[in-house]
Amino acid sequence: MTDVSTSCDHAALITRCAQGDQQALKTLYQHEGARLLGVVMRIVKDRGMAEDIVHDACLNIWQRADTFDPSRGSGRSWMFSVARHLALNAIRYRDREVGFDAEFSANGTDAEHDEGQEEGVSPSTPVSEAFDWQTGERIDECLKTLTPERRNCVLHAYVDGLSHAEIAEHTGTPLGTVKAWIKRSLLRLRECMA
Incomplete structure (x- = not known):
């Protein structure tokens, strides 16, 4: 052969x-x-x-x-x-974004954190501020199903308001990859939220 x-x-x-x-x-x-x-x-x-x-x-x-x-x-x-080279860059990017991920997890909604909040006070995460309380909880859970890289791209786009090009520059990821990650992630989130 x-x-x-x-x-x-x-x-x-x-x-x-x-x-x-x-x-x-x-x-x-x-x-x-x-x-x-x-x-x-x-x-x-x-x-x-x-x-x-x-x-x-x-x-x-x-x-x-x-x-x-x-x-x-x-x-x-x-x-x-x-x-x-691209694979190693992706690993470096993933390592750099861990800080953002840890912050998201720390500020994310969970039952213990939310039970102690006063009635009428909205949760403190940027994601949950954009939605009503129950929808915010669901979107947080759905976001956790995404890989850290893809979740960060979605959050940069829809929470931070960055363009695809800005996300690519910020993360050191090729523009095509950023666009693909966001597109696939949105489809996955839509399925998760249904």
Whole structure:
């Protein structure tokens, strides 16, 4: 059985990508997509996040194909370094956002905290202030079902009022990933709230 990656001229295909050949990118993805996903999965340990990162890696490969230098290494190595770099950035982002997550959890609604509140006083979290009391409780529970990265993006967008581009800049996450996370998260929240 022949290894499909050795029968593929990665450098030539990357060069064709730099020239705008979409079929070249498709061929690269067909040859390496599953392996890229495997490498990224080992780093981030989350299938949804890994799929988003591989998507962004393919976009980066397409957009930065003209920066590939065959004298510095193989095309295949270059592709995997792009994916690994994005995966490691995602891990760093996740670690940076833990502080925000911890603050959300500390200020989130829970029965013990809420029982001690005076009647008529609204809960103190930004999310629950936007909704009535029962809806606020439900949205907090639904938000907790999202991964920290996706939850933070939703909160940055709908609580902090940041644009997708501002969230991408703030978090160091590619814009396409931010948009995908928010879109999927909103669908999940809608299902959870139904």
